[in-house]
Amino acid sequence: MKHLLLVFAALLIAPLAQAQELKEIKLNAPDKTRGSAVMKALSERASSRAMSERELSLQDLSDLLWAAYGVNRPDGRRTAPTAKNDQDIDLYVCLPAGTYLYDARNSLLKPVISGDLRPVLAAGQDFVKHAPVVLLIVSDYSRFKMNDVERSRLWGAMDGGIVSQNINIFCAAVGLVTVPRAYMDQPKLKEILGLSDTQMPVLNNPVGYPATR
């Protein structure tokens, strides 16, 4: 009986279980000249859940990820600051066909798991299931190497919030739509992505082109 239950559980998660059918996606070099000035972007920053299902172009996806958490200096530091520069944040890129990890140093998306993670991220908010991409911000607070879990989690949450705000501002500057979200099925996400106890999903940002009315 226990064996049968295990087989059944494996079948249930099967569509999300085979990353080998996904290939790495090579990202474009970021276009650092695009977007409006920062004051204009700030004045236009607003959460919106009205987005088109249209797939993002590779350039838009590449620029979005670089703005969120790309490497912007030769020493490997990022567009978002992290506490002690411990770079505790990992950015998971959830596309309809599968979820990838953003490898900022090599401008690559590395396959993690195939299948659609958006329903698990949606947690009751239907528009998320149709967003062309959802960026999942995860802090691995063990990278702070502190014996204070509460403080580590706090720093992880702060670092994740900064990455989310980079996404929000980039989207406002280039006419994309996003909203920072704390809702998501955390236990299920951790199980599906095989996250460790110290890897904490902080926020997720669905991103898309504005819905056409």
Ligand SMILES: Cc1cc2nc3c(=O)[nH]c(=O)nc-3n(C[C@H](O)[C@H](O)[C@H](O)COP(=O)(O)O)c2cc1C
């Ligand atoms: C930490 C945080 C968590 C949030 N979680 C959600 C969420 O799960 N779902 C959602 O639709 N909006 C979420 N929001 C968006 C807020 O509802 C939104 O920012 C707020 O209403 C203010 O609107 P504005 O962003 O347009 O200024 C969240 C915002 C923050 C900062």
